[in-house]
């Protein structure tokens with residue numbers, strides 16, 4: 001029996017509403033599979049934990065997580081209780097950094113029967129490879145003047161290793177897909193980092209002569225996500241550009257509530273972490289109507305990560321079927337509660 005040990009962090013807000021249903025789905029996957037078992041251990045780290053303890057996770061928290069095969073996280077953030085930069089840098093970003101989860105993969109695709117806000121959403125299928133450890137997410141900088149001439153500086157960091165790693169990951173991924181990589185740049189306006197980004201991209205692409213490429217400024221690229229998402233296969237983007245693009249990716253599918261993500265550790269030294277694109281959604285929290293599909297599709301990415309490709313594809317087929325049949329939450333036009341969607345997914349999995 002293959003056993004996968006998973007550290008579960010439901011986190012804040014709707015994270016607590018979508019993680020348990022996704023665990024039910026994973027347990028059903030294991031039951032249907034027959035040779036697979038998930039061992040879940042839950043960690044109660046979130047903003048309430050911070051209010052009680054003054055920290056987002058215990059000092060030995062990372063050590064505890066490092067004993068697991070993967071981390072399965074809901075969402076972090078309750079700005080009413082704790083400022084976002086404290087909660088996120090104390091838990092989510094801390095895990096991404098310390099566990100060297102340098103790549104964030106975020107797919108978006110057309111779902112039959114799902115109302116997209118696009119006029120022509122037909123058949124787009126793309127993956128954003130988001131550099132996940134550096135770029136615009138940096139602690140370097142600070143306030144250097146007070147008063148009338150107040151100045152705050154935020155430095156962005158682009159290392160050769162970080163940029164090249166993300167780009168090579170994107171090219172390798174494209175080789176297994178449609179053979180196309182788009183670079184998200186902004187070398188017309190950002191003076192140092194983005195011309196550098198372009199030069200590395202131009203160099204790396206020569207190593208992949210069979211892969212077609214394109215490069216668009218992030219502003220135009222974001223508009224293309226809306227006007228012609230079908231032109232994309234794999235998109236490689238810096239940390240912030242990738243963050244913004246993938247909320248658009250969720251929106252063009254129909255809702256950010258279905259968008260999945262995987263934070264990948266490439267060197268095998270630490271677990272990877274699986275968490276959807278969306279946040280804790282304070283505006284709908286407590287109503288039982290959060291869409292669980294983002295968390296469940298994220299579980300599919302976790303299955304892929306552990307080599308359970310066939311099972312992962314089956315799960316995605318079931319998700320698509322459930323959506324096509326209108327068994328869905330209000331964000332995509334349905335009337336169902338969170339658990340009604342996940343229960344139907346479990347029921348259908350059992351009939352396979």
Ligand code: NAD
Nearest residue numbers: 075076077078079084257278279280281283284290291331
């Ligand atoms: P958000 O993603 O939480 O919500 C944006 C909008 O999408 C809201 O209207 C929300 O109701 C809707 N939405 C999100 N997920 C949904 C779902 N599963 N089903 C239905 N609707 C859904 O973004 P925000 O409002 O900017 O952030 C709220 C909090 O979450 C903040 O504290 C933020 O920092 C945090 N956040 C955390 C993560 C993470 O942990 N990975 C990601 C993004 C935001």
Ligand code: IPM
Nearest residue numbers: 077088092093243277278279
């Ligand atoms: C995401 C989130 C995080 C990010 C925030 C909450 C720090 O928006 O995972 O998309 O920007 O990476």
Ligand code: MN
Nearest residue numbers: 243244247277
């Ligand atoms: Mn985001």
